[in-house]
Amino acid sequence: MNMSSYESLTTGSAVSLVKKLGLFAESETLSSREIGDGNLNYVFHIKGKEKSVIVKQALPYAKVVGESWPLTLERADIENRALRLQGKFAPDYTPKVYYSDKDLAITIMEDLSHLEIARTGFINGEDYPLIAQHTGEFIARTLYSTSDFAMGPQEKKKLQNTFCNPELCDITEGLVFTDPFFDAETNDFEEGLRPDAEKLWQDSNLKLHTAQLKRLFLTSGDALLHGDLHTGSIFASETETKIIDPEFAFYGPFGFDIAHFTANLFMNALSREDSRREPLYAHIVTVWDVFNREFTRLWKENNTEAFAKTEGYLEWLLADIFEQAAGFMGLEMIRRTIGLAHVKDLDGIEDEAARLQAKQRSLAIGARFVKERHQFTSADQLVSAFQEGLQ
Amino acid sequence: MNMSSYESLTTGSAVSLVKKLGLFAESETLSSREIGDGNLNYVFHIKGKEKSVIVKQALPYAKVVGESWPLTLERADIENRALRLQGKFAPDYTPKVYYSDKDLAITIMEDLSHLEIARTGFINGEDYPLIAQHTGEFIARTLYSTSDFAMGPQEKKKLQNTFCNPELCDITEGLVFTDPFFDAETNDFEEGLRPDAEKLWQDSNLKLHTAQLKRLFLTSGDALLHGDLHTGSIFASETETKIIDPEFAFYGPFGFDIAHFTANLFMNALSREDSRREPLYAHIVTVWDVFNREFTRLWKENNTEAFAKTEGYLEWLLADIFEQAAGFMGLEMIRRTIGLAHVKDLDGIEDEAARLQAKQRSLAIGARFVKERHQFTSADQLVSAFQEGLQ
Numbered sequence: 001m002n003m004s005s006y007e008s009l010t011t012g013s014a015v016s017l018v019k020k021l022g023l024f025a026e027s028e029t030l031s032s033r034e035i036g037d038g039n040l041n042y043v044f045h046i047k048g049k050e051k052s053v054i055v056k057q058a059l060p061y062a063k064v065v066g067e068s069w070p071l072t073l074e075r076a077d078i079e080n081r082a083l084r085l086q087g088k089f090a091p092d093y094t095p096k097v098y099y100s101d102k103d104l105a106i107t108i109m110e111d112l113s114h115l116e117i118a119r120t121g122f123i124n125g126e127d128y129p130l131i132a133q134h135t136g137e138f139i140a141r142t143l144y145s146t147s148d149f150a151m152g153p154q155e156k157k158k159l160q161n162t163f164c165n166p167e168l169c170d171i172t173e174g175l176v177f178t179d180p181f182f183d184a185e186t187n188d189f190e191e192g193l194r195p196d197a198e199k200l201w202q203d204s205n206l207k208l209h210t211a212q213l214k215r216l217f218l219t220s221g222d223a224l225l226h227g228d229l230h231t232g233s234i235f236a237s238e239t240e241t242k243i244i245d246p247e248f249a250f251y252g253p254f255g256f257d258i259a260h261f262t263a264n265l266f267m268n269a270l271s272r273e274d275s276r277r278e279p280l281y282a283h284i285v286t287v288w289d290v291f292n293r294e295f296t297r298l299w300k301e302n303n304t305e306a307f308a309k310t311e312g313y314l315e316w317l318l319a320d321i322f323e324q325a326a327g328f329m330g331l332e333m334i335r336r337t338i339g340l341a342h343v344k345d346l347d348g349i350e351d352e353a354a355r356l357q358a359k360q361r362s363l364a365i366g367a368r369f370v371k372e373r374h375q376f377t378s379a380d381q382l383v384s385a386f387q388e389g390l391q
Numbered sequence: 392m393n394m395s396s397y398e399s400l401t402t403g404s405a406v407s408l409v410k411k412l413g414l415f416a417e418s419e420t421l422s423s424r425e426i427g428d429g430n431l432n433y434v435f436h437i438k439g440k441e442k443s444v445i446v447k448q449a450l451p452y453a454k455v456v457g458e459s460w461p462l463t464l465e466r467a468d469i470e471n472r473a474l475r476l477q478g479k480f481a482p483d484y485t486p487k488v489y490y491s492d493k494d495l496a497i498t499i500m501e502d503l504s505h506l507e508i509a510r511t512g513f514i515n516g517e518d519y520p521l522i523a524q525h526t527g528e529f530i531a532r533t534l535y536s537t538s539d540f541a542m543g544p545q546e547k548k549k550l551q552n553t554f555c556n557p558e559l560c561d562i563t564e565g566l567v568f569t570d571p572f573f574d575a576e577t578n579d580f581e582e583g584l585r586p587d588a589e590k591l592w593q594d595s596n597l598k599l600h601t602a603q604l605k606r607l608f609l610t611s612g613d614a615l616l617h618g619d620l621h622t623g624s625i626f627a628s629e630t631e632t633k634i635i636d637p638e639f640a641f642y643g644p645f646g647f648d649i650a651h652f653t654a655n656l657f658m659n660a661l662s663r664e665d666s667r668r669e670p671l672y673a674h675i676v677t678v679w680d681v682f683n684r685e686f687t688r689l690w691k692e693n694n695t696e697a698f699a700k701t702e703g704y705l706e707w708l709l710a711d712i713f714e715q716a717a718g719f720m721g722l723e724m725i726r727r728t729i730g731l732a733h734v735k736d737l738d739g740i741e742d743e744a745a746r747l748q749a750k751q752r753s754l755a756i757g758a759r760f761v762k763e764r765h766q767f768t769s770a771d772q773l774v775s776a777f778q779e780g781l782q
Binding site: 148153154156157158160161164165166170173178204207208210211212214215219220221222306307310312313316317 | 560602609701702
């Protein structure tokens with residue numbers, strides 16, 4: 001990558017670029033706004049009379065901590081290549097990519113602004129009746145299609161080698177799998193939560209389970225993950241679902257993506273009145289049903305593995321995925337509560353006592369998911385355990 | 392790699408090369424012999440008055456099946472880089488590398504002909520009192536030093552990416568983890584073993600366990616393995632041990648190398664009278680003791696993992712390594728009995744009935760190791776199970 005050619009886009013230069021590329025006529029008047037609310041990128045929304053596009057540019061540092069956390073721009077290339085692969089295997093749920101420039105770390109893609117970020121919608125009480133079905137299909141299709149089973153081990157290894165993503169994995173390894181379990185500087189929580197955090201730091205059984213799950217994340221290369229599939233990475237409406245921002249993509253364990261989606265639904269449920277939690281529970285059960293069904297369908301349709309028909313193999317694999325996912329789910333709930341990166345679902349609860357209670361529940365339920373993951377075998381059981389945590 | 396520049400060495404051109412490199416004087420008279428007994432390489436032994444070297448060149452196909460199984464020459468580069476890393480972490484047990492040429496797939500290294508191939512020695516009734524200690528140290532040091540624990544996840548991922556070895560992994564995936572469990576063309580066994588082989592092909596529980604172990608081999612990147620650490624890859628004497636031929640090196644599961652060493656000791660034991668098995672049992676217990684002790688020492692001395700001191704983590708990890716190794720051990724015994732690549736320990740038993748019995752035992756004990764791997768927690772237990780298999 002030629003770093004010297006890197007230059008940050010502005011609202012103006014982003015317009016020049018899309019015109020130069022012929023995506024719009026030179027003469028057309030375009031509006032251009034920076035709309036990024038993430039921490040790692042500029043996102044320009046460029047709109048003409050009849051169409052619009054998104055221009056995304058990776059920043060050479062993480063915005064959340066100023067310029068002090070430098071990041072290479074390779075992640076833009078990873079995101080671009082992940083989007084193209086996800087678009088191949090799950091075209092209905094992936095934004096179209098029109099153009100990419102590796103040196104400038106730019107991807108130009110489909111504008112999805114007719115949709116809403118699902119996290120925001122859920123917080124505002126929206127429901128997306130198809131989101132769980134679509135997301136379950138997205139995860140099953142992108143994971144299965146990039147696994148040894150679909151690709152064969154040789155092609156899979158070659159693809160895996162092009163998705164080495166040490167830098168962004170490092171963020172996850174630190175913020176999800178490590179810091180929340182120690183009195184680390186990156187942690188961030190209100191004083192009222194300190195006793196709960198301290199209890200957690202002293203729970204050596206929880207730490208042992210976390211270490212085991214971290215090892216899985218560090219060493220297990222099942223499939224090309226999205227790597228950051230929370231409800232803030234999903235654009236949705238009543239009828240459509242699009243999964244964005246796969247810059248954390250790498251070859252990791254099968255259970256990771258679905259765990260993050262599920263955990264974020266649970267955290268939204270924590271922010272709601274009990275009478276309004278049912279649709280989220282239904283999504284959690286649905287995403288698992290759909291994932292299992294779709295993974296099974298693909299397994300039977302296209303499988304290079306000689307042991308594919310061995311009695312019990314698929315069932316064992318799905319159970320293994322579920323068990324690891326229950327653990328990853330719990331870790332996501334814990335880190336979003338006391339780690340560096342929070343979720344608005346919990347932070348946005350206005351009443352202080354209610355907010356504290358929701359966060360305490362998030363920690364306790366999360367810890368239970370981690371420690372008892374071997375005991376859970378269905379999404380219904382997870383929902384029941386969650387409900388017990390509300391008592 | 393510039394394939395057009397590749398040319399097979401001859402005994403003559405190998406001499407020219409070592410002189411050109413200044414390893415010997417131009418005027419010196421050198422003897423040169425091709426001594427390779429492997430399937431994938433030429434090995435020239437070049438000897439002058441006072442010193443000698445080994446010139447190894449990878450062939451662009453596997454000799455065992457003529458030219459019909461083409462292989463890229465990249466494995467010579469992998470072997471060369473693996474030797475250099477193993478030489479860094481376990482210098483006492485690794486041949487010195489003097490020179491390498493990527494285009495010609497050549498590595499020139501220390502001559503070890505004052506030592507014996509351990510398999511041959513064991514077959515001839517030799518013992519190598521230090522082989523288990525040395526091999527245990529070699530495995531613990533090379534594996535630990537290339538793991539996340541020692542290197543940290545970022546550096547480890549970068550190193551892992553330089554050891555993508557799809558082609559040679561494919562050989563292992565086929566010959567160790569797949570073909571012996573099906574009526575595959577590559578299998579090779581005497582008619583007397585057919586009932587045992589068929590029983591094994593119908594054992595769906597064994598196949599399920601094999602599929603699970605294969606998934607581990609396909610997806611688990613703990614450390615840089617040797618990848619083919621049987622007793623034919625070890626040069627030994629009473630006092631020295633050198634591990635050669637790491638062309639199968641790649642990032643795989645911790646338990647793989649030690650399993651292959653152990654399995655090959657067990658197979659040698661099968662070829663012996665009962666009164667002469669004890670030294671092999673002692674080696675098996677020793678290699679595990681040393682591995683555990685050395686891994687533990689390194690873990691405590693140099694560990695980047697925040698959870699390193701978490702109660703029970705190291706113990707859990709060592710138990711996990713043991714369990715997977717018990718499984719890999721069983722698979723190695725099975726594939727060396729009915730798969731494509733046999734061991735001389737078993738094939739060399741002259742009496743037909745005794746040979747058949749030893750092979751039947753190898754299959755039965757191997758299958759037990761695979762299926763009951765979750766129950767074994769110590770090398771002593773493996774030895775007891777082995778002895779039960781001799782009844």
